[in-house]
Amino acid sequence: MSASPIAVVGENLVDLLVSPTGEVQAVIGGGPLNVARTLGRLGAEVYFLSGVSADAFGGFVREALADSAVRLVPESPANQPTTLAVVEMDPAGPRYHFHLANTAAFSLDEAATRRSLDDLGALAAIYVGTLGLVVEPMASMVETLVSRVAAETLVVLDPNCRPSAVTDHDAYHARVRRLSARADFVKVSTEDLDYLFPDVAALDGARRLSELGASCVVVTDGAGPVRALVGGELIEVPVAPVSVADTVGAGDALVGGLLRWWTGHGLTRAQTRDARLVGQALAAAVDISRLTCERPGAQPPRREDVANLEGWRWL
Numbered sequence: 518m519s520a521s522p523i524a525v526v527g528e529n530l531v532d533l534l535v536s537p538t539g540e541v542q543a544v545i546g547g548g549p550l551n552v553a554r555t556l557g558r559l560g561a562e563v564y565f566l567s568g569v570s571a572d573a574f575g576g577f578v579r580e581a582l583a584d585s586a587v588r589l590v591p592e593s594p595a596n597q598p599t600t601l602a603v604v605e606m607d608p609a610g611p612r613y614h615f616h617l618a619n620t621a622a623f624s625l626d627e628a629a630t631r632r633s634l635d636d637l638g639a640l641a642a643i644y645v646g647t648l649g650l651v652v653e654p655m656a657s658m659v660e661t662l663v664s665r666v667a668a669e670t671l672v673v674l675d676p677n678c679r680p681s682a683v684t685d686h687d688a689y690h691a692r693v694r695r696l697s698a699r700a701d702f703v704k705v706s707t708e709d710l711d712y713l714f715p716d717v718a719a720l721d722g723a724r725r726l727s728e729l730g731a732s733c734v735v736v737t738d739g740a741g742p743v744r745a746l747v748g749g750e751l752i753e754v755p756v757a758p759v760s761v762a763d764t765v766g767a768g769d770a771l772v773g774g775l776l777r778w779w780t781g782h783g784l785t786r787a788q789t790r791d792a793r794l795v796g797q798a799l800a801a802a803v804d805i806s807r808l809t810c811e812r813p814g815a816q817p818p819r820r821e822d823v824a825n826l827e828g829w830r831w832l
Contacts, residue, residue, distance in 0.1 A: 521641035522562040523780060524634060525553040526659055527649030528622035529567050530600035531574045534814075537606065544814045545578050546602070547622065548647030548677045551766040555773025555805065555817040557585035560832060561780065564588045564637060566630055570621035574599035590633045595621035600648075610708075611764075615682045617648065623655040630658065631665070639667055641780040644772070646675030650692055651682050660692065663699055671779065671786055674700040674731070675772050678709045698730035701789045702779075704772050707738045720744070720751070732789040735775070735799065737768055743799055748790040754799040759807045766815025767806045773817065774805030778828065801828030 527549025534542045553565040565587050569575045571594035578599070582589050600620040605612040617623070634640070643666055645659045663672055674696050683689045690713060697703055703726050707719045714722030723734045727746045734746045743754045778798045779789075788794055804826050808818040823829040 521639050521780075522564055522637050523556055523642045523644070523776065524564050524566060524637065524640055525549050525556070525644045526566045526662060527645060527647055527655075528600055528652070529565075529569055529578045530602050530620075530622060530648075531577075532602050532604045534604050534606055537608075542814075543574070545574070545581050546766065546815055547600070548675060548769050549644065549649060550578070550581075551769035551815050551817070552644055552646075552675070552773040552776070553587045554581065554585040555770050555809075556777050557582075557587040558817055558819040559774070559777040559781075559805070559823070559829075560586075560820045561777050562588075564590050564633075566590045566625065566633065568595040568597070568621040568624035570595050570597060570599040572598055572621075575621060591625075591629065595624045597621040597624055613679055613681055615648070615679065617652050617682060622648070623652045625655060625658065627654065627658045627661065631662065634662060634665075640670045642671035642673060642776055644673040644675070644776060645696065646673075646772075647677040648679060648682055650676060650696070651679065651689060656692060660695065663696060669786065671702070671776075671789075672696075672700045673702045673704070673772065673776055675704045675768070676709050676713070677706075677768065678712045680712055694729055697726045700731045701786050702733050702735060702772075702775065703731040704735045704737070704768065704775075706768060707736065710736065720746075732786070733795055735771075737771065739764075743771070743803060745792075745795055745799060747792040747795045750792045752792050752796050752799075754796060754803055756803055757807060759810050761810045764810055766817065767810050769815070770809035770817045771802045771806040774802035775799060777805075778802060781831065797828070801826075804828060 601616040710722035
């Protein structure tokens with residue numbers, strides 16, 4: 518377990534997965550929730566800062582957090598309904614349609630949340646991403662929280678862009694740029710980069726994030742190799758073939774695995790510019806993502822599931 522806790526800030530929601538034949542399945546999700554559950558299942562001390570509804574779906578979210586040893590802040594239920602995402606499960610990739618207005622996930626009080634973070638003491642890391650960068654008042658609060666963390670706290674940014682949820686592209690892009698300037702790890706998919714930098718190649722977009730100040734920019738491309746820009750150096754980590762049940766949560770599991778490996782080894786912000794260490798961390802994180810893809814419904818592995826994997830024997 519890392520010496521200091523990890524804070525994950527962002528949304529929880531229910532994905533209504535709609536198959537091409539019209540079958541509907543409700544699955545709890547949200548990028549930050551998936552990252553928190555990955556961290557908890559791998560043995561990290563993790564706190565999830567999100568509003569969780571008092572409705573039935575909120576109950577499922579609470580059960581899932583408890584099952585993954587994730588501590589919820591605040592503990593009291595929100596009166597608003599659970600945030601919903603309708604996910605069309607297309608063979609070319611999922612398509613998202615969101616129901617966000619006046620929902621529980623984004624209902625955090627900024628002053629109370631700041632006090633909660635202060636009560637946690639020194640953080641090993643803070644993660645921000647997905648709809649938590651889009652929906653107010655959480656989006657502005659995320660920037661405030663990141664600006665207030667200690668200088669030694671690792672900052673992980675995962676835009677996980679959802680264009681259908683963004684109403685002001687310029688404001689959103691500006692927020693991503695500002696957060697990138699403080700971020701140690703920025704994880705983006707090639708689809709994210711196409712949205713953020715539509716007129717340039719993916720790696721050129723990643724270089725722009727690096728130039729803003731991000732120490733390490735990790736680029737995923739489906740089943741293709743994971744690439745990372747580390748202090749101007751490009752590294753590549755292969756992704757082994759996998760029998761895919763679905764890919765929902767695969768990127769979140771990668772981020773959670775990366776963050777757990779990094780903090781679990783007691784590594785610092787300065788070392789995010791060490792290409793050798795980043796390569797080792799990403800190789801271990803790819804295994805977490807791979808195992809998640811083998812299971813339906815964004816179910817990251819637990820520490821006992823990875824005990825025999827080379828990158829995780831230290832657990």
